[in-house]
Amino acid sequence: MNRILDLCSHLGESLRGNGIENFAFPMREVDSILELYKTNRVLILGGDIYIKNLSENFVPFYENWFYEGNNVEDSIIKAQDYIRMFKGKDLYVCFVA
Template sequence: MGLKEAALDLSEAGQALDLFAGQKWLVLGGDVYRATSDGRSLEPTYDNWFYEGNNVDEGISAARDFLHSLRDRSLFVVFVVTGRTLPPRITASSKRAGAHGESAVLGAGPLRECNKATVGQQRPVDRAA
């Protein structure tokens, strides 16, 4: 099972969160990446957040709060979202673990598939790092 993810420049994350809110997508969390020294791919910073509630507005607020706390503004973010709120019997942590969640970002550019789909500057995400 491979993962397909889209990394979005941090400067565009607010716009993505606005789109998620408009579609009532529940933001379960996300991961933060930085460009590698050669600028050809992304590597994890190991900064991340998660939300275990069932409220779309609270999930988006948690994401905004976390992203505003980042000091380095030249980062990229991958959101974990679901297109609906979670039923009470399915917890966000099971969704985060991959039960039904998807890593997704909506952006202005086309997605390009390689090992991982990327958007913006179209750099592959290197999960092995």
């Protein structure tokens, strides 16, 4: 779990300015994050997609997903499937775990 916290502090950007106690990760880092979640058996309950505006502030992209099961592998597959359509775009992902 310490590795996840390290990754959050190095790769993630705080969403505190949006009133959210979580991190947003650049789309290019999502595979690394999901692999780490899988290794540490972290259940992903869903997530939100963000974009940065011209002032470099996060704003909702109004895309999200959720998972209602309790299987870690299925939750990660659902996240991967959803995020796949946004790969290569300058967007950010916030995971709810």
